[in-house]
Amino acid sequence: MSASTGERPVIVWFREDLRIGDNPALDAAVQTGSPLIPLFILDDAGEGPRKLGGASRWWLSKSLHGLGQDIRSRGGQLVLRRGRSEQVLDEILSATNAVAVFWNRRYGKVAIARDKALKDDLTNRGMEVRSFNARLLHEPWTVCKKDGTPFRVFTPFWKACLAMPGPDRPLPAPDRLPSAEIDVPSDDLGSWALQPTKPNWSLGFEKLWSPGETGASGLLAEFLTEKLAGYSEGRDRPADDLTSRLSPHLAFGEISPRQIHWAAERPDRRSSDSGRHKFLSEIGWREFAYHLLYHNPDLTHTNLQSRFDGFGWEKPGDTFDAWKSGHTGYPLVDAAMRQLWQTGWMHNRCRMVVGSFLVKHLLIDWRLGEEWFWDTLVDADPANNPVGWQWIAGCGADAAPYFRIFNPVLQSRKFDPEGRYIRHFCPELSGLDSKHIHEPWKAPAGDLEAAGIDLGQTYPRPVVDHKFARKRALEAFARTQDTD
DNA sequence: TTTTGAGTTGTTCGA
């Protein structure tokens, strides 16, 4: 029934692009008219691209399940294999006599090097290899200053992007994915053990997220119709659900920035202009992170500003554990860290607060915070995560100035004035009124008692005094400026 | 060519 009889198949290698719609590699493969072998490789041993964190593995498992269903409903069969990508591809090439391999690009240092080597190798062996952009509005090498060098400041970068010809219209999902007639062995998804068992920390994830392409497009539609208008004002309040929550879907490529761009550009969205521009500029920040990563491939683990290289970070100890578990004694910080642990996600405003707290109040290396986020975020992204951490630490490009030290109490009063967010994630504080919930150590003894709080027992005292920590950080960071 | 002003997300201090 398919055009597959005797024809050599094309392998479509899925990586960070787990979708059928607007998938250029898949679309190009379908256009060839050849039978397809959709393939995903779990390459999590050795020196491959960074091994996925726990939360991401949970998401991946769900996402692959959805992708497999979407492919099957179109007549195809997703092949799942675990191992070193080069070796798995070799096996499948020789087993199927495939004539070509198509994929969408990745942008991390290791990923680029491996893709390039693989492309050379396969091409030399007579294979056709084609790669595509499925992840960005503009390839990082196409956006540059008038002198041809890459940007280091967001605003001019985004202006330059907006001045470029807009992205093409998204590609429709193919109706049919003609399957190769050869039976290619596939792993059972369950055998990869991507889901946590003991302890199963993912229970809170299940009711919040719908991983997969269908969940992503549903979320986008809902956001545009219900939240876009209030986005500019509401996006900073973590108790209100006014952000898009699309980040994990973007991280796994279940939706493309191009699809988002065109959906937001529809004429009937024009009434929410300020929200629309604000939202699209968040997509711009993602683009900027990839731009920086591409042009500074070591930023994942190296300070963009090298004068920070000698910074005397504190050795992580009890305070680091308190930060990770949400027991710093600062309610907003603790609520945010617990939101991360319980849901695999944290509101953007809170990411800045907890990041600033770790780096400035505790003087702990941003890389440790970045690793914790990498492990616990369902939206852990190879560009966004390190770029965001370098921004808050002050060592990045276009970074927050070193004297910008968030006051966790002021931030709390400003963005969670009634303490709803705190009460949700720190229920042991829920009996405090909104006057005292932001700094329980200042609450009168009677109020604490009435709220059932025994400071130091049921909720910790602050692990560090804000005024002291601020002064210490300013001094430490000022020394960094001198050593240039 | 050089100069100038502005740049995601803040806080504190003193008038």
Add this chain to the structure above:
DNA sequence: GTCGAACAACTCAAA
């Protein structure tokens, strides 16, 4: 209570 200044150094584009 409100308000402006100060808290660096660097990037980038416009004047």
